Amino acid sequence: MPWQRRSKLLCASLVALGIGATVASADGCKAPEDPPYVEQREPCSDHNPLRNVYFGDLHVHTSYSFDAYNNDVRVDPFGAYAYARGQTVQLPDAAGIGVREATIDRPLDFAAVTDHGEYLGEVAACVDPDSPAYDTELCAGLRAGDPAVMAQWGLELGASNPVRSPIICDLVDCGGYLGDAWARTQAAAEEAYDRSASCSFTSFVAYEWSGATKLSNLHRNVIFRSEVVPSVPATHFEDPTSWELWRSLKSGCIDAGGSLNGCDVLAIPHNTNWSNGNMFIAEYPEDPAISGGDTQLELAKLRAELEPIMEVYQHKGDSECMNGVSGILGEPDELCEFEKLRQGEFEDCGDGTGMQGMVNGGCVSRLDFARGILLEGLSEQARLGVNPYKLGLMASTDTHNGTPGAVDEAAYLGHFGSAEGDANLRLTGAVPGGPMDSPGGLIAVWAEENSRGAIFDAMRRRETYGTSGPRMAVRLFGGWGYAEDACASPSLVEQGYAEGVPMGGDLPARAEDDGDAPRFMVQAFKDAGTEASPGHDLERVQIIKGWVDGEGQRHVQVYEVAGEPGDASVDPSTCETSGSGSASLCSVWQDPDFEASQSAWYYARVVEVPTCRWSTRDCNALAAAGEELPSACEVYPDVIQERAWTSPIWYTPE
Structure with a gap:
C-alpha cells in the first residue's frame, strides 16, 4: 500500500483515538486550524499534594529502530507499551525465531518508546513490500539480519555531515515514510495512555536523536509533555549538532504557535560514559548559523532549559563516576567500580576530548561521568552566572527488545534480540558490551499523580532519581x-x-x-x-x-x-x-x-x-x-x- 494511502488511514485512526493534533489529508497528516487540546482527561484518583513515587523507563527501542529490527526484533511500539503494562511479548532466539516469551514482573507506571529518529523512515520503507526500495540489497540485508547493515548505518551517523541513505531515499520519499512511522508512534502512545481516573499508566510521545560524530556518543532522548508534537522529529540529519537540536526543539515546539500551542519538550543525554568528553565539553558555537548570534550566557540558558536531567545508568554501563580520571580531587570511591564497560587502564582526556567511545575506544574524560559534569556546572556558573549543567539524575534500560522495565537480573534475556538469544551469546557477544552489559535501570519521579503533565513537570524540576533496577x-x-x-x-x-x-x-x-x-x-x-x-x-x-x-x-x-x-x-x-x-x-x-x-x-x-x-x-x-x-x-x-x-x-x- 503506498505510504500516502496508509498515512491517511493512520491519521484517521489518530483522530479516532482522540489525538486532536492530526487530521487526514491528501498529503498525510497536517495540523487543524484550531489549536489542539492539551491533557484532556479525568482527574486522577491518586492525586497527592505531597507526591507519590512512580517508576518508569524512558529509553526504549522497538522494531522501528534499525538496530533492533536488524537483530530480528519484531515488537513494535504498540507491543512495547503492552509489555510495560504486563502483557507478554515474543523475543527472537539465536536463530531469529520469536519463541522466547517475555513478561515484566510488575507493570510500570510510565514509559516512552524512543526509537531512533534517524532511519525511522528508511526502516519503514524497507519493510513495506510496496516500496520501490524493498528489493534493494540494503533493505534485504536489514530484513535478513545482516550485521553489515547495522554497522554501515551506525558508522554513517558518525560522519561529520550525516545524510539519509541515498540508496533508499533516491527511490522513495523518506520524509513521507518518516511521517508515517512518527504517526504510528504517536498512535501507540495514545492507545496506551490511561486518561481515566484510575491513571494506571502514562505514555509519552518520544524519540531518540542519535548524534555520534567521530563515533563519540552524543545521543539524547527527546520527550514531549503532551500529544502536541511537531509533524516529524528533528534528527541528526537535519540538526547535526546538539546546539542545533536544542534550537530546533525550542523554535519548533516550545516557542511555536498555531497548532503547536502547548507543545513542551525536554532532551535527556545518555551514555556519557561513551562520549570521550564531547557531550559536556564547555564549548560554545561561534558559527552564527548554529549559535543564532546568542552570547555564551544565552546559549548556556538554552541548554539548561532543554536538558534538566541526564541518564546516569542503563544497560551500557554506569555514568556516575570513574576512579582515576584527572581534574577531580578526592579519595578513590570503591563503589565507582560498579558496572563499567571500560575495564583496565585507559588514556585520560584531561581538558580535551577524544573519539570512538562508542566502540570502547579513545580517551576517558571526567566529563563522561555525572560527578565531573556537575562540577563543571559549578565552574561555568562562576564564570557565566548560569549553570548549564544543573542536571537531575535518572536511569532507564535502552532495551532494543521493546521490553521497557526488563531489569530483573534473574530473568535477563539480553537487549539485542537474536544477538543475545541464548546464554552463550549473552556471555560471549559484543553487542555492544557483551557480558559487561546489564539489564539497565529505571527512572523514579515524585509527582502529584500518574499523568503526563505531573510526571513531565517532576522531570523539569528534577525531582527524579535513577535506580539500577530495584524499585x-x-x-x-x-x-x-x-x-x-x-x-x-x-x-x-x-x-x-x-x-x-x-x-x-x-x-x-x-x-x-x-x-x-x-x-x-x-x-x-x-x-x-x-x-x-x-x-x-x-x-x-x-x-x-x-x-x-x-x-x-x-x-x-x-x-x-x-x-x-x-x-x-x-x-x-x-x-x-x-x-x-x-x-x-x-x-x-x-x-x-x-x-x-x-x-x-x-x-x-x-x-x-x-x-x-x-x-x-x-x-x-x-x-x-x-x-x-x-x-x-x-x-x-x-x-x-x-x-x-x-x-x-x-x-x-x-
Whole structure:
C-alpha cells in the first residue's frame, strides 16, 4: 500500500483515538486550524499534594529502530507499551525465531518508546513490500539480519555531515515514510495512555536523536509533555549538532504557535560514559548559523532549559563516576567500580576530548561521568552566572527488545534480540558490551499523580532519581533547620517540603536563626519485590558532595550517613543470600565541612546488600546443563550491589 494511502488511514485512526493534533489529508497528516487540546482527561484518583513515587523507563527501542529490527526484533511500539503494562511479548532466539516469551514482573507506571529518529523512515520503507526500495540489497540485508547493515548505518551517523541513505531515499520519499512511522508512534502512545481516573499508566510521545560524530556518543532522548508534537522529529540529519537540536526543539515546539500551542519538550543525554568528553565539553558555537548570534550566557540558558536531567545508568554501563580520571580531587570511591564497560587502564582526556567511545575506544574524560559534569556546572556558573549543567539524575534500560522495565537480573534475556538469544551469546557477544552489559535501570519521579503533565513537570524540576533496577523509594530534602530527630516524625515529608527543598532543588537562603551548615534528610525504603521474587535489604546510604574551591579546584567527598556494610552476603555458586541489611534507612545529616563561600551540590546514593549478577546466573545454568563455560564466567564480577542515585541539591553562596 503506498505510504500516502496508509498515512491517511493512520491519521484517521489518530483522530479516532482522540489525538486532536492530526487530521487526514491528501498529503498525510497536517495540523487543524484550531489549536489542539492539551491533557484532556479525568482527574486522577491518586492525586497527592505531597507526591507519590512512580517508576518508569524512558529509553526504549522497538522494531522501528534499525538496530533492533536488524537483530530480528519484531515488537513494535504498540507491543512495547503492552509489555510495560504486563502483557507478554515474543523475543527472537539465536536463530531469529520469536519463541522466547517475555513478561515484566510488575507493570510500570510510565514509559516512552524512543526509537531512533534517524532511519525511522528508511526502516519503514524497507519493510513495506510496496516500496520501490524493498528489493534493494540494503533493505534485504536489514530484513535478513545482516550485521553489515547495522554497522554501515551506525558508522554513517558518525560522519561529520550525516545524510539519509541515498540508496533508499533516491527511490522513495523518506520524509513521507518518516511521517508515517512518527504517526504510528504517536498512535501507540495514545492507545496506551490511561486518561481515566484510575491513571494506571502514562505514555509519552518520544524519540531518540542519535548524534555520534567521530563515533563519540552524543545521543539524547527527546520527550514531549503532551500529544502536541511537531509533524516529524528533528534528527541528526537535519540538526547535526546538539546546539542545533536544542534550537530546533525550542523554535519548533516550545516557542511555536498555531497548532503547536502547548507543545513542551525536554532532551535527556545518555551514555556519557561513551562520549570521550564531547557531550559536556564547555564549548560554545561561534558559527552564527548554529549559535543564532546568542552570547555564551544565552546559549548556556538554552541548554539548561532543554536538558534538566541526564541518564546516569542503563544497560551500557554506569555514568556516575570513574576512579582515576584527572581534574577531580578526592579519595578513590570503591563503589565507582560498579558496572563499567571500560575495564583496565585507559588514556585520560584531561581538558580535551577524544573519539570512538562508542566502540570502547579513545580517551576517558571526567566529563563522561555525572560527578565531573556537575562540577563543571559549578565552574561555568562562576564564570557565566548560569549553570548549564544543573542536571537531575535518572536511569532507564535502552532495551532494543521493546521490553521497557526488563531489569530483573534473574530473568535477563539480553537487549539485542537474536544477538543475545541464548546464554552463550549473552556471555560471549559484543553487542555492544557483551557480558559487561546489564539489564539497565529505571527512572523514579515524585509527582502529584500518574499523568503526563505531573510526571513531565517532576522531570523539569528534577525531582527524579535513577535506580539500577530495584524499585526502592528514596526521598532527599535539603534545608537549614531540620530537626535532628526528624526521622522519627510522621510528618517528615511535610517538614521536608515546608522547611527546605526536595532533590533537584536549590537550597533556600539561610535565615538568621538557621544553623551554620545545611542539613539533609534522606529516607529510603527497600523494594518489596513480588511474592515470587522478594526485594533485597538496604546496606547503607551515602551523601556525595561536590564543590569548587576558591582556586577553581574540583573536589568530591563521600559521607556515610545511614547503615553500614554488615554480614549480608551471597553464594555465587547458588545465588543464595545470607545475613541481612535494613528494610528502611533514614538520616538527618549536617555537612561537617561546609564553607559558606563555596558553591556545592549534594546527592544521595542508596546501596543494597550483595546479590548475584545476571551473568553469574547464566554461568550457573550452563554449568548445571553440563555445557562448557565461556571465559566470561571466570573474568566478570559474580556479585553486584544494586543502588539508587538521587538528583542533587545545589548550594550557591549568597
